[in-house]
Amino acid sequence: MTAVAQVQALLFDVFGTVVDWRGSIIAELTRFGAKKEIAADWAAFTDDWRGLYQPAMEEVRSGRRPWTILDALHRESLDKLIAKHAIAGLTEAEKGHINRAWHRLEPWPDVVEGLTRLKSRYIIGTLSNGNVGLLTRLAKHAGLPWDVILGAETARAYKPLPQAYLASASLLNLEPAQVMLVAAHNGDLAAASAVGLRAGFVARPQEYGPHQSKDLKAERTWDVVCASFGELADAMGC
Secondary structure: OOOHHHOOEEEEOOEOOOEOHHHHHHHHHHHHHHHHOOOOOHHHHHHHHHHOHHHHHHHHHOOOOOOOOHHHHHHHHHHHHHHHOOOOOOOHHHHHHHHHHHHOOOEOOOHHHHHHHHHOOOEEEEEEOOOHHHHHHHHHHHOOOOOEEEEHHHHOOOOOOHHHHHHHHHHOOOOHHHEEEEEOOHHHHHHHHHOOOEEEEEOOOOOOOOOOOOOOOOOOOOOEEEOOHHHHHHHOOO
16 A cells, blocks of 8 residues: 555635635735725735734744744734834724735636645645635635645644644544645645655646745655646545
C-alpha cells in the first residue's frame, strides 16, 4: 500500500490555499472606502494586516499571552492599522464589519468543484489557524462543503506547533499517516510532515499578489504536487 493509499482524510490550510484572502480583502476595503469616501492605499493596508498575522500568533504560541482566537488577533491588528494609515471617523460597528471581512473571503476558482469531488471519497475539512466561528461563516459564504472544521482553536495551538496537526488527526480517530494536509505553503507542509502527516502541495502563485516571491513551487518531493484542486482530485482517485 502506498503512503497516499492510507489516507482517509484531507485537511486543508485555508488562507491562501482555499481562499484568495488578499484579493478578497482589497476588493471589500475598496468598496467600503468608496462608500465612506475614505481615500487609502487598500492594497498596502491589506498587506500590512497580513503582515501582523504571524507576530500576533507568535505571542500566543510562545506563551507570552493566553489562548486568543484569530478574530480577536485580527481586530487588535486592525486597530493598529487604522491608526497607522490615519483613517478617522469609523464607528465600532464599522470596525467590526471590516474585521469580519475575513469571514467573507472568496475561494479560488477551482476550489468548490475540487472539494466536492474529494468529498465523495474522503473526509474533508480544515486545518487552519482561523477560529471555528470564522471558518464556519467563511464556509457558508464561499460554499465550501467541509465535513468538519478543525485547526488551531480545536487544538488550542497555532500552526506550525506539532499539536495543531496531531490534535486534528486525533479528533478524527485517525493516525497522522492517515491524514493529508493540503497547503500552498511549504513551511506548513514541512511541519505537518515532521509529525507524520502526508503532504499535498497546491501552488497558489498569486496569493500575495503580482510580486509574490515564496511558495511559487514545491520545495520538496511532497506526496502530491499539483496546480489546482482538480488536479488534486485526479491524483487522489476522485
